[in-house]
Amino acid sequence: MNSPVEAIKSEKRMLLLKYLKENHxxxxxxxxxxEDSIFVLDIEGHxxxxxxxxxxxxxxxxxxxxxxxxxxxxxxxxxxxxxxHFSNAVLGRFPNFDTKIITKIGQVLDLNIxxxxxxxxxxxxxxxxxxxxxxxxxxxxEEIRKVEEMQRVLTDNIVxxxxxTNLQGEIVYVSPSCEYILGYDPNEVLNQNFLSFVHPDDVExxxxxxxxxxxxxxxxxxxxxVRKNSGEYMWVESLCxxxxxxxxxxxxxxxxxIRDITERKKVEEEAKRREETYRDLVEYxxxxxxxxxxxxxxxxxxxxxxxxxxxxKRDILxxxxxxxxxxxxxxxxxxxxxxxxxxxxxxxxEYKLLRLDGSQFxxxxxxxxxxxxxxxxxxxxIRDITERKKxxxxxxxxEKLNVAGQLAVxxxxxxxxxxxxxxxxLQLMESEEDRNRPYFEIIQSEMDRIELILSELLVxxxxxxxxxxxxxxxxLLDNVKTLIDTQAIINGIQIETRYNYHNFIINCDPNQLKxxxxxxxxxxxxxxxEGGKITIEVKQYGFNMVKxxxxxxxxxxxxxxxxxxxxxxxxxxEDGTGLGVMISKQIxxxxxxxLNIWSDKQGTLIEVILPKAxxxxx
Ligand code: ADP
Ligand code: MG
Numbered sequence: 001m002n003s004p005v006e007a008i009k010s011e012k013r014m015l016l017l018k019y020l021k022e023n024h025x026x027x028x029x030x031x032x033x034x035e036d037s038i039f040v041l042d043i044e045g046h047x048x049x050x051x052x053x054x055x056x057x058x059x060x061x062x063x064x065x066x067x068x069x070x071x072x073x074x075x076x077x078x079x080x081x082x083x084x085h086f087s088n089a090v091l092g093r094f095p096n097f098d099t100k101i102i103t104k105i106g107q108v109l110d111l112n113i114x115x116x117x118x119x120x121x122x123x124x125x126x127x128x129x130x131x132x133x134x135x136x137x138x139x140x141x142e143e144i145r146k147v148e149e150m151q152r153v154l155t156d157n158i159v160x161x162x163x164x165t166n167l168q169g170e171i172v173y174v175s176p177s178c179e180y181i182l183g184y185d186p187n188e189v190l191n192q193n194f195l196s197f198v199h200p201d202d203v204e205x206x207x208x209x210x211x212x213x214x215x216x217x218x219x220x221x222x223x224x225x226v227r228k229n230s231g232e233y234m235w236v237e238s239l240c241x242x243x244x245x246x247x248x249x250x251x252x253x254x255x256x257x258i259r260d261i262t263e264r265k266k267v268e269e270e271a272k273r274r275e276e277t278y279r280d281l282v283e284y285x286x287x288x289x290x291x292x293x294x295x296x297x298x299x300x301x302x303x304x305x306x307x308x309x310x311x312x313k314r315d316i317l318x319x320x321x322x323x324x325x326x327x328x329x330x331x332x333x334x335x336x337x338x339x340x341x342x343x344x345x346x347x348x349x350e351y352k353l354l355r356l357d358g359s360q361f362x363x364x365x366x367x368x369x370x371x372x373x374x375x376x377x378x379x380x381x382i383r384d385i386t387e388r389k390k391x392x393x394x395x396x397x398x399e400k401l402n403v404a405g406q407l408a409v410x411x412x413x414x415x416x417x418x419x420x421x422x423x424x425x426l427q428l429m430e431s432e433e434d435r436n437r438p439y440f441e442i443i444q445s446e447m448d449r450i451e452l453i454l455s456e457l458l459v460x461x462x463x464x465x466x467x468x469x470x471x472x473x474x475x476l477l478d479n480v481k482t483l484i485d486t487q488a489i490i491n492g493i494q495i496e497t498r499y500n501y502h503n504f505i506i507n508c509d510p511n512q513l514k515x516x517x518x519x520x521x522x523x524x525x526x527x528x529x530e531g532g533k534i535t536i537e538v539k540q541y542g543f544n545m546v547k548x549x550x551x552x553x554x555x556x557x558x559x560x561x562x563x564x565x566x567x568x569x570x571x572x573x574e575d576g577t578g579l580g581v582m583i584s585k586q587i588x589x590x591x592x593x594x595l596n597i598w599s600d601k602q603g604t605l606i607e608v609i610l611p612k613a614x615x616x617x618x
Pocket of ligand 2: 581
């Protein structure tokens with residue numbers, strides 16, 4: 001019943017069995033004691049024989065093994081490959097390949113298989129399969145590959161550069177990332193001292209950090225600038241670790257992990273700069289700034305502390321908003337506090353505020369919602385408007401004065417005209433009436449005085465029309481003295497002059513200069529209600545200057561008044577204008593000179609420095 005094909009197959013099988021029988025003894029030892037799994041297949045793929053190693057590996061009993069077929073031994077996705085190699089072996093080739101095998105209990109093992117054709121009577125009658133268990137080998141290989149891969153990842157692709165230096169600081173290894181991060185070919189930097197790449201300003205720092213590592217400190221973290229191949233410097237953070245010999249415990253090398261922190265530094269610096277700018281802005285703001293949470297004061301700037309009269313900021317920080325706001329404004333400030341706390345800005349309005357000493361002042365206040373130390377808070381701007389109010393008043397005052405000045409000019413003109421007429425007639429009468437001569441002389445001199453005063457008044461009204469001419473300073477001072485002497489004598493004041501040199505020609509507007517000296521002398525007289533002495537002294541100063549001193553024995557001025565003298569409208573007198581010193585200073589400065597004041601309880605000294613006229617001018 002057997003087909004011809006079947007007949008050939010069984011004939012081959014007979015030959016195979018014969019072969020095995022004959023050869024069995026020949027390499028029985030080799031076969032049964034081999035560590036490799038060996039199994040013999042007929043050309044149909046039936047397992048005919050198997051060695052103990054095979055049985056152990058697969059877990060089959062000898063009886064079970066004898067019933068095995070090739071396709072039972074391999075996972076489904078490997079069968080094709082296995083049959084391909086098997087048919088090659090049947091054709092007389094010796095294939096070797098890696099595959100997987102399934103054990104009796106379903107375990108999958110890695111196996112390297114060599115198929116060896118078996119020849120009998122010039123025919124291939126079967127195939128010997130020698131299998132090596134490579135599961136362990138494969139696992140190890142995989143492990144090594146993983147480690148290698150990890151190392152590669154660590155050294156190639158990371159954003160850090162790993163540098164190893166010897167004890168002399170020479171670079172003995174650098175990771176390939178060096179090229180990407182610093183722009184150097186790793187070979188280029190080998191054997192160079194690592195310090196030669198560090199920014200000159202940071203070398204000392206880097207050197208000491210390394211020293212600490214070498215001295216046995218576990219590792220050192222530091223940041224410095226390193227030079228890139230492009231010449232640019234880059235901020236890096238370096239983490240150093242010594243490599244220590246196991247036997248001698250000596251440091252062999254220092255390994256550093258270097259990371260680009262340029263961006264971080266930039267961000268840090270930018271943030272620092274911004275914070276400083278903000279702090280400076282707030283701290284030195286001309287406006288007072290308070291940061292408050294509800295009524296609690298969390299912060300106040302310098303201007304604010306000054307405004308509230310606190311020498312120490314803490315004095316204000318201990319207070320609440322209610323303490324520094326006048327009771328009249330508590331209600332409105334509470335309303336505004338609510339608006340600000342709910343996230344809205346309130347505009348500037350005038351508040352009456354209280355200083356630490358209880359005194360009041362008026363300020364404009366605005367509130368802006370803000371975040372302070374991670375909490376909702378209010379940024380309160382307090383603008384002191386005392387000065388502004390004062391300026392407004394001053395403007396008003398000077399406007400009034402302007403009007404008064406204009407009136408004075410008008411009056412001066414009006415009085416002068418009849419005065420001229422009176423003077424003329426007086427001269428006529430004088431020539432005729434001899435017996436009344438002494439009275440005429442008095443009238444004459446009084447008239448001269450009225451005339452002089454009127455002209456001074458006119459000078460005041462026209463300060464801008466400067467008429468410069470060469471004038472002898474001493475003569476001018478004597479004229480002023482004459483003018484003021486009567487008033488001085490009435491007040492029991494003696495005016496003494498000390499001129500040690502008489503030819504001081506100066507280039508000036510004499511009327512204006514007279515105005516200055518009159519102002520100074522009048523102030524001196526007014527400072528000595530109980531009488532005293534004024535000394536006028538003129539001295540050469542340097543090569544081309546002259547100094548005029550006016551010293552009085554009056555009551556002088558305390559520091560706080562002295563500081564303010566010369567401010568427009570600053571006066572301590574009931575009927576004073578507070579303009580004298582200011583105008584005098586202005587006139588002297590217009591003449592290229594300076595006016596200085598010293599004062600104490602013994603009296604006041606005014607110094608006027610003026611340039612002498614250059615030759616060309618006289
Ligand atoms: P006024 O004389 O109208 O007050 P001034 O500008 O001339 O204005 O002077 C301003 C203030 O300076 C005076 O009110 C006075 O307090 C002070 N002062 C000026 N000169 C003297 C002085 N010689 N001695 C003391 N105080 C003086
Ligand atoms: Mg005065």
